[in-house]
Amino acid sequence: MHLNDHSLRQLDDAYIQSLDPEALRGLSLRLLADLKEARDRLNQGPENSSRPPSSRVPWERASGGRPWGEDIKDSKPTVESADAKPADAKPADAKPVDAKPVDAKPKRKPGKQPGAPGIGRTQVFHAHEEQPHYPEVCAGCGRRLESALTVAYTGFQAVDLHWADPANPGLTLWVIDHRFYEVACACGHRTRAEAGHGEVDPLLAGVELSEWRLVGPGLAALLVALALRFRLSRARIQEFLDEWLGLKLSIGTIHQTIHEAGAAVAPAEEELVQAVLASDLLHADETAWPEHGQPLWLWVFLSATVTLYYVAGRGRELVENVLDGFTGWLMSDGWIAYRHYPRRLRCWAHLIRKALGLAQSCDREARRFGQQVLKILETLMAAIYAAREGPSTGHLPTQHAPALAELRAACGQHQNSDHRKTHALAVELLNDWEAIFQVLQHPDWPLTNNAAERALRHWVILRKLSSGTRTPVGSRGVALLASVIDTCRQRGHAPWRYLERTIADRRAGLPLPPLPQLGE
Numbered sequence: 001m002h003l004n005d006h007s008l009r010q011l012d013d014a015y016i017q018s019l020d021p022e023a024l025r026g027l028s029l030r031l032l033a034d035l036k037e038a039r040d041r042l043n044q045g046p047e048n049s050s051r052p053p054s055s056r057v058p059w060e061r062a063s064g065g066r067p068w069g070e071d072i073k074d075s076k077p078t079v080e081s082a083d084a085k086p087a088d089a090k091p092a093d094a095k096p097v098d099a100k101p102v103d104a105k106p107k108r109k110p111g112k113q114p115g116a117p118g119i120g121r122t123q124v125f126h127a128h129e130e131q132p133h134y135p136e137v138c139a140g141c142g143r144r145l146e147s148a149l150t151v152a153y154t155g156f157q158a159v160d161l162h163w164a165d166p167a168n169p170g171l172t173l174w175v176i177d178h179r180f181y182e183v184a185c186a187c188g189h190r191t192r193a194e195a196g197h198g199e200v201d202p203l204l205a206g207v208e209l210s211e212w213r214l215v216g217p218g219l220a221a222l223l224v225a226l227a228l229r230f231r232l233s234r235a236r237i238q239e240f241l242d243e244w245l246g247l248k249l250s251i252g253t254i255h256q257t258i259h260e261a262g263a264a265v266a267p268a269e270e271e272l273v274q275a276v277l278a279s280d281l282l283h284a285d286e287t288a289w290p291e292h293g294q295p296l297w298l299w300v301f302l303s304a305t306v307t308l309y310y311v312a313g314r315g316r317e318l319v320e321n322v323l324d325g326f327t328g329w330l331m332s333d334g335w336i337a338y339r340h341y342p343r344r345l346r347c348w349a350h351l352i353r354k355a356l357g358l359a360q361s362c363d364r365e366a367r368r369f370g371q372q373v374l375k376i377l378e379t380l381m382a383a384i385y386a387a388r389e390g391p392s393t394g395h396l397p398t399q400h401a402p403a404l405a406e407l408r409a410a411c412g413q414h415q416n417s418d419h420r421k422t423h424a425l426a427v428e429l430l431n432d433w434e435a436i437f438q439v440l441q442h443p444d445w446p447l448t449n450n451a452a453e454r455a456l457r458h459w460v461i462l463r464k465l466s467s468g469t470r471t472p473v474g475s476r477g478v479a480l481l482a483s484v485i486d487t488c489r490q491r492g493h494a495p496w497r498y499l500e501r502t503i504a505d506r507r508a509g510l511p512l513p514p515l516p517q518l519g520e
C-alpha cells in the first residue's frame with residue numbers, strides 16, 4: 001500500500017484541486033494501485049488465495065498431504081504479536097519514547113496499541129542511541145521531502161545486541177530509541193515514516209515480520225541460538241537474559257521472536273532445495289518428531305555443502321517431491337520411502353549390526369547365517385578400504401564375484417527361514433542387493449549414513465528436551481532455522497551474523513540475503 005490511513009484521511013477535494021497535473025497523475029496512480037490491492041484482498045477467500053509454488057509443503061503437491069493451514073493453535077496472543085504495529089493504528093503522541101508507555105492516551109481504538117506495554121516492555125532503559133526515521137517522499141504530491149517542518153509522532157524502544165570486536169570482546173545489550181517523524185510538504189500534505197514489514201510465507205500464517213519490535217535483529221539471533229543451538233527452553237532463555245544481562249522478556253516475546261526468525265529465513269528453502277538437487281551424493285535419514293502428540297518425522301537431506309530439514313509424515317511423498325529432479329546418488333537406510341529412487345546406496349552399518357545380532361543368536365541356523373554374512377561383508381569392506389588407500393587393484397565386483405555369489409545363494413536358502421530375523425535379513429539383502437553393493441563400483445563412496453545420522457543427533461537431543469513442537473508453524477520454523485544454521489556451519493560460517501542480517505532485511509521488506517558460501 002502506498003498511502004496509509006493517516007495520508008488518506010488528509011486527502012479531500014480542496015487538496016486534489018490544488019495539485020498540478022504531474023503531481024495529480026502520480027497520486028492517481030498510487031491510489032489506483034492501492035484500490036486494486038484493497039479490492040483483491042476483499043475478494044480473496046481461502047479457495048482462491050494465491051500461494052507461490054516455493055512456499056507449498058513439498059509433499060502436498062503429489063498427494064494432497066496433510067493440511068498445514070489448519071490447527072494453528074499456538075498462535076495465542078502474546079506480547080510480541082501485540083507489539084506489531086497495525087496499519088491503521090492511531091498514532092501515539094510525540095513524547096520521548098522513554099518517558100511513558102505510549103498507550104497512556106485516553107482516546108484510542110480498542111485493542112493493543114503500537115508500543116503498548118506488555119510483560120516484555122515493563123523495563124525502560126536509557127537509550128545508547130536514537131534512530132530517527134523520516135519519510136523520503138510526500139505521499140500526496142510525490143515530491144522529495146526536504147522540509148524542516150518535522151515532528152516525531154511515535155516511537156518505540158528496541159533492545160539489540162552489540163557484537164564484540166576481537167580487540168574488545170564481550171556481550172552488550174544496545175538500546176535504541178526509534179523515533180518516527182511526520183514531515184509537512186509544501187503542498188500541505190503531512191507524510192509519516194512507518195516501520196517496515198515483510199511478507200510471510202503462507203505456511204507460517206499468524207507470524208508477522210515487522211521492524212516494530214522490542215527485540216532487535218541481533219538479539220533475535222541470540223534467542224534463536226539459545227533455543228536451537230544451545231537447546232534452552234523458553235523459560236531457561238528468560239532466566240539467562242534476566243540473570244546475566246538484566247533483560248526481562250516475556251515467554252511470549254521470546255516465542256514470537258523465534259517464530260519470526262523462522263519466517264525471516266523461509267525464502268532460503270528454495271536455495272537449499274536447489275543445492276540439494278545439484279549434489280552428486282546425498283545422505284537422507286529420518287527420526288521421530290512429535291507435533292502436539294501427532295507422530296511426525298524430522299527428515300534430513302545432507303550433501304557436502306547443504307543440510308535441509310523437514311518435519312513431515314513418514315510417507316514417500318516427501319522424498320519424491322524433495323528429490324524431484326535429483327540425479328545423483330542417494331545414501332539411506334532401508335526405509336520403504338527411499339526404495340523407489342533408482343540411484344541408491346545403502347548404509348552398511350545397519351546391515352552389519354543385524355548380521356552381528358544373528359551371529360550371536362542362540363538359534364543355530366541364525367548363528368551360521370549371521371556369521372556367513374558378517375564374514376563376507378567384512379572381506380568386502382577390507383577390499384573397499386584397500387582400494388581407497390592404494391593404487392587400483394582392479395574391478396571389485398569382478399574380483400569378489402565368488403563371495404557375492406556365495407552370499408546370494410545363502411540369502412536364497414534362508415529367505416524362507418522360520419527364524420524371523422534370519423528371514424528378514426535374507427530378504428532385505430536380496431531386495432536391496434544393487435543398492436547395497438553399488439559401493440563396490442565406486443569404492444570412494446561412503447559405506448555408512450553416518451553423516452546424516454550425526455546431523456540428526458543434535459535435534460534428537462532437542463526433541464528429548466522439548467518433546468518436539470506444538471504446531472505446524474512451530475515445526476516448519478524449527479526445520480527452516482535448523483537448515484540455515486547447519487548449512488552455514490557446514491560452509492564454515494557461524495550462522496548468527498547472517499541470521500541477524502536476514503531478520504533485519506526481511507523485517508524491512510527486503511529480499512533474503514544470499515546464504516554464505518563455502519570458502520567465502
Ligand SMILES: [Zn+2]
Nearest residue numbers: 138141185187
Ligand atoms: Zn507534497
